[in-house]
Amino acid sequence: xxxxxxxxxxxxxxxxxxxxxxxxxxxxxxxxxxxxxxxxxxxxxxxxxxxxxxxxxxxxxxxxxxxxxxxxxxxxxxxxxxxxxxxxxxxxxxxxxxxxxxxxxxxxxxxxxxxxxxxxxxxxxxxxxxxxxxxxxxxxxxxxxxxxxxxxxxxxxxxxxxxxxxxxxxxxx
Amino acid sequence: xxxxxxxxxxxxxxxxxxxxxxxxxxxxxxxxxxxxxxxxxxxxxxxxxxxxxxxxxxxxxxxxxxxxxxxxxxxxxxxxxxxxxxxxxxxxxxxxxxxxxxxxxxxxxxxxxxxxxxxxxxxxxxxxxxxxxxxxxxxxxxxxxxxxxxxxxxxxxxxxxxxxxxxxxxxxx
Amino acid sequence: xxxxxxxxxxxxxxxxxxxxxxxxxxxxxxxxxxxxxxxxxxxxxxxxxxxxxxxxxxxxxxxxxxxxxxxxxxxxxxxxxxxxxxxxxxxxxxxxxxxxxxxxxxxxxxxxxxxxxxxxxxxxxxxxxxxxxxxxxxxxxxxxxxxxxxxxxxxxxxxxxxxxxxxxxxxxx
Numbered sequence: 371x372x373x374x375x376x377x378x379x380x381x382x383x384x385x386x387x388x389x390x391x392x393x394x395x396x397x398x399x400x401x402x403x404x405x406x407x408x409x410x411x412x413x414x415x416x417x418x419x420x421x422x423x424x425x426x427x428x429x430x431x432x433x434x435x436x437x438x439x440x441x442x443x444x445x446x447x448x449x450x451x452x453x454x455x456x457x458x459x460x461x462x463x464x465x466x467x468x469x470x471x472x473x474x475x476x477x478x479x480x481x482x483x484x485x486x487x488x489x490x491x492x493x494x495x496x497x498x499x500x501x502x503x504x505x506x507x508x509x510x511x512x513x514x515x516x517x518x519x520x521x522x523x524x525x526x527x528x529x530x531x532x533x534x535x536x537x538x539x540x541x542x543x
Numbered sequence: 544x545x546x547x548x549x550x551x552x553x554x555x556x557x558x559x560x561x562x563x564x565x566x567x568x569x570x571x572x573x574x575x576x577x578x579x580x581x582x583x584x585x586x587x588x589x590x591x592x593x594x595x596x597x598x599x600x601x602x603x604x605x606x607x608x609x610x611x612x613x614x615x616x617x618x619x620x621x622x623x624x625x626x627x628x629x630x631x632x633x634x635x636x637x638x639x640x641x642x643x644x645x646x647x648x649x650x651x652x653x654x655x656x657x658x659x660x661x662x663x664x665x666x667x668x669x670x671x672x673x674x675x676x677x678x679x680x681x682x683x684x685x686x687x688x689x690x691x692x693x694x695x696x697x698x699x700x701x702x703x704x705x706x707x708x709x710x711x712x713x714x715x716x
Numbered sequence: 717x718x719x720x721x722x723x724x725x726x727x728x729x730x731x732x733x734x735x736x737x738x739x740x741x742x743x744x745x746x747x748x749x750x751x752x753x754x755x756x757x758x759x760x761x762x763x764x765x766x767x768x769x770x771x772x773x774x775x776x777x778x779x780x781x782x783x784x785x786x787x788x789x790x791x792x793x794x795x796x797x798x799x800x801x802x803x804x805x806x807x808x809x810x811x812x813x814x815x816x817x818x819x820x821x822x823x824x825x826x827x828x829x830x831x832x833x834x835x836x837x838x839x840x841x842x843x844x845x846x847x848x849x850x851x852x853x854x855x856x857x858x859x860x861x862x863x864x865x866x867x868x869x870x871x872x873x874x875x876x877x878x879x880x881x882x883x884x885x886x887x888x889x
Contacts, residue, residue: 456647456674456707464645472810474802475648475821476828476839482649483656483829490699493649494707501802526836534802534840629820629847629880637818648821655822656829663872666822667880 384536385447385529387413388422388440390433392453392462393512397427405451408514412521413449417529421445428453433465441469441502446532448505449521452512454497462509463498470500470507474531477508477524484523485516492516504536557709558620558702560586561595561613563606565626565635566685570600578624581687585694586622590702594618601626606638614642614675619705621678622694625685627670635682636671643673643680647704650681650697657696658689665689677709730882731793731875733759734768734786736779738799738808739858743773751797754860758867759795763875767791774799779811787815787848792878794851795867798858800843808855809844816846816853820877823854823870830869831862838862850882 391406403425413420422440426432433453440448453462477499485492495516497509508524510517564579576598586593595613599605606626613621626635650672658665668689670682681697683690737752749771759766768786772778779799786794799808823845831838841862843855854870856863 456645456679456704457710458677458708461645472802472807472842474840474842475824476841478648479652479825479828480832480836480839482652486653490653491703493653493697493700494647494704495649496645496647504804506802524839527839530837531802531840535804537803629818629852629877630883631850631881634818651821652825655825659826663826664876666826666870666873667820667877668822669818669820 382419383446384532385418386421386445387418387447387449388424388445389413389420390436390440390448390450391423391425392428392433392450393425394427394459396425405510405512405514405517409449409451409510409517409521412518412525416525418447428459428461430461430465430468433462434468437466437469437502437507441505441507444503445505446536447528448507449510450507451510451517454495454509454511456494456496460496463496466498466500466507466509469502470498471502473498473500474506475499477527477531480523480527481510481520485519488519495520501535506531506535555592556619557705558591559594559618560591560620560622561597561618562586562593563609563613563621563623564596564598565601565606565623566598567600567632569598578683578685578687578690582622582624582683582690582694585691585698589698591620601632601634603634603638603641606635607641610639610642610675610680614678614680617676618678619709620701621680622683623680624683624690627668627682627684629667629669633669636669639671639673639680639682642675643671644675646671646673647679648672650700650704653696653700654683654693658692661692668693674708679704679708728765729792730878731764732767732791733764733793733795734770734791735759735766736782736786736794736796737769737771738774738779738796739771740773740805742771751856751858751860751863755795755797755856755863755867758864758871762871764793774805774807776807776811776814779808780814783812783815783848783853787851787853790849791851792882793874794853795856796853797856797863800841800855800857802840802842806842809842812844812846812853812855815848816844817848819844819846820852821845823873823877826869826873827856827866831865834865841866847881852877852881
């Protein structure tokens, strides 16, 4: 029984996620955050435990501070939503770049390539994905539809990605 | 009527483009620039106003100087042609990297992926795309065919991209 | 006859390759290197002359030292195998980044995109490709299957890539 509890606790740790919405308007309360809840819903439906959900403005320092804090806590996955486009205030990838120690370009490639099946504008997402210590950070687009399609395209990858990232006992040759 | 003129002027500003051919030989006048005119023709046929066309040699400093000058003028789009391959003198992406403040990887991904339908060698284009202030810079291959195919693959994206880049009134969340 | 010998020598120089396996366990002799020999076999079957094969541990300094030494020798192609994943010790792309002067993103894009036809996990390869002086460096995954599939997806590109990289007589405009 004790073993089972420990296993359950370990599993919940291994599937912990934080969701960070990046939006000036939502941060100022001028617009309700629609995409954050969509991402949370996806997480719950896919076996992830949402440990935290927050909204930050489109500022490099505030985005990277939030990411660093969540990585320092050792969360396996952090999903950001918004700020990945070409708008003058869109700087989520730049903030993410400052925080990651290793880039994982293939995750963003899959999201854009799959998105292109829905709209050619998916190519304009500048989403960046990478690792910060034991945390995988994945940038998602700011629209609910874009975020959902991006998540669907990589949802089979993410559990494996965080498991490999946190493994320390076997050789990844 | 005045409104109409202002609108027309604003539209022409919003669709202004400069074309920069990067080639030692064309710069020295040893070979006529074939690809530059092909890009100009594409621009005219797609509703872009060609504000300037120039030829620079395959030198990082001269390429980046040209790009910085065109960006400082506030042109929404700058298309370069040439210098994206593996030849010893090909440094257009490196010069572009020095100038951009934000990368837009998806545009180059689409150009290479679409190019692969014609020739596997399309993967060797090191084309880089990104923004420098209010300007989108897109590297194109140096061959007329490569440049045309690349442009065709992203021509629906470019108007939207420059519109979003120059927008300052709405939230891109 | 002399011309023929010179031509043969020149051809063998132009298709020289080194294979570097990156693996802590294989370096320590705790596991036999399976992927290195698979890459060597591919090279021999595809007209490449394998000049050297070595195993290095998953350490940025030791990987980049090996790459720099092989590039200094002027080898046209260096293939690495392993260390491209998300495992805590996987740093081959970071070591490669330190060494290359120009990135060739399309080669890694093709390897990941083709790999996705076999397994969605191919997106997690962080393989980086680029040039260091006259040498093309290509990161391959550490599994024999992953390395083979990656090589198959780019084998038609590689001879052309190294030929262009070493050409110094014609304009790549």
